[in-house]
Structure formats: C-alpha cells, structure tokens
Amino acid sequence: MAKRDGKKDDGTRDGGAKPERREPSVRELLRVPGGERIDLASYDAAATPGGPAGKAVGLAATAALGPRLADLQERLYASSTAGDRRRVLLVLQGMDTSGKGGTVKHVIGLFNPSGCRIRAFKAPTPEERNHPFLWRITKALPEPGEIGIFDRSHYEDVLIARVRELVPRSQLEGRYGQINDFEQSLADDGVTLVKVFLHISYEEQRSRLLERLDNPEKHWKFNVGDIEERALWPAYQEAYELALERCATDETPWYLVPADRKWYRNWAISRLLLEHLEALDPTYPPGDFDVAESRRRLLAS
DSSP states (O other): OOOOEEEEEEEEOOOOOOOOOOOOOOOHBBBOOTTSOOGGGSOOOTTTTTTTTTHHHHHHHHHHHHHHHHHHHHHHHHHHTTOOOOOEEEEEETTTTTSSHHHHHHHGGGGGGGGEEEEEEESSOHHHTOOOOHHHHHHTOOOOTTTEESSOOOOOOHHHHHTOSSSOHHHHHHHHHHHHHHHHHHHHEEEEEEEEEOOHHHHHHHHHHHHHHHHHGGGGGGHHHHHHHHHHHHHHHHHHHHHHHHOSSSSSOOOOOOOOSSHHHHHHHHHHHHHHHHHHHHOOOOOOHHHHHHHHHHHHH
C-alpha cells in the first residue's frame, strides 16, 4: 500500500523494525464476503488458497492435523459434562460428486466417532413433509459437546426447491429469512456453524460421474438422474449464489472450498474445523472431589 505522499509504507516508523507478517487463516481466505453479489464462475474450483504445495504434502499435512483435532474434540466433550453447551455443526453443501461423502469419510475420520453426530438429508419423508421445513433439521442437531455433520441440510429447501419449483416462489423467498433466524438462534445457544460450499467445476463433475460408470464397483453410487441434473447446472449455480449471498452473516458465514482437488478439499475443511475449535478453546473441567483423599483411599483398597 502506498502512502499519500507516494512513499512506500512498509510498516516501520523512524527506522523501527518491521512487524511480523501474519499469514491469513483459512477462515479468512475461504470466507464468502457478506452482503455482496456472488458470482461462482469467478471462483476457480481447482485453486488451492493457502494450501500445501501439492498432493503428497497436502495428504501428510491433513493427517498431521488429526491429533490436534482429536484433542480439541475431547476437551469440547469433557467441558459439556460440566454444563458447557457449546458444540460444532459442519454443514456440507455442493453439487453431486463435489465430495460431501468424501469429506465425512476422510475428515470426520480424524475424530472420535462416538462424539460425532452425522446426518445425511435425502428427499423429505411423508412425515417430514407434514411439518415446517426446519423441523427435521432441528431433530438432527448435535448435543452439547458433540460435533455434528450435515451431508446436505436445510439449504436444500432453497436449492432444489427453487430449481425444481417445488414450492410457490413467495413461500420460497421467505425461507431465507427463516434460515437466518434459525441459524442465529443456534449461535445464541452455543452452536458454532461451519457452513461449507464445495465448489466443483462442470468438467470435474463429468469426470467423476464417468469414473462411476467405468468402475462396476461404483455403479451403486451412480444415478441416471445425475445426468438430468447436469442439464440444470446454470439454475443450480444461481440458486447457490442466492443462498450464499442471502444467508451469510457475521456469526454464521459461508466458506467456499474449491473441490476439484480432493486432497485440498480435505485439508481445507480440516483446517477450518481446527481453527473454529481453537477459537472455542474448550477446557477440561476441574474435579468436584478431593483428589488427595481419593488417592489415599484407592491406594488403601
């Protein structure tokens, strides 16, 4: 940045030492700007912002995050036994093949599964359709001390519902405000929302669908309807742009993760979770008993 007098501002004053340069966090690099029009075409789905230098390094870096993530998870759960209501909810959204399931497998695998609550949302059941659209979401929320993972979420009700015109447009428009109010209520109750949009390119999706067709062991993952959905790609991109724009707040922002490179996707989401957990900084609760006396009695037994 240049000063008004044209001299370069290098951060020093009167010959003082330059301040240390802080590298931006992944939260800062991937956060979707709030209150701005979003153009997904302007984001490179193969980019690796802030990431390691290549796949091999990235895989090793992701694995190295495991012990720290597991430690923070244990501390979060331990603190809940003393009444701490805080918990984390990772919301995964993205086009088919963008890696929602892969994230659950490779990233959540770094945690203790007993402290995770994973829910994949499919088409609403008849019972769910008889309730407001947020009803089934509320029932699946993580308990205090847990890490929740949503593979798809309440955003389907402003995504596929918009593209397929499943509800009247007037009703659809009201859902964005309902979602914001709902997420704010979660934040007020101690839920840290990590909302991730997995940004995959049109070309990469075709490649991944072809892999499923060419490998008989992956035929179970292929749905002929995926080809039909590709024809609606522009409409889905617009629906995502609106969701990212209208439902990004200071307390519940969106993070856009380039997802063409699977190794980067896994590293970036692991880092996002680590940074959010470190910000929470949960602590082990103190014991409510006499440690010395308990030790004496145990040794005497």
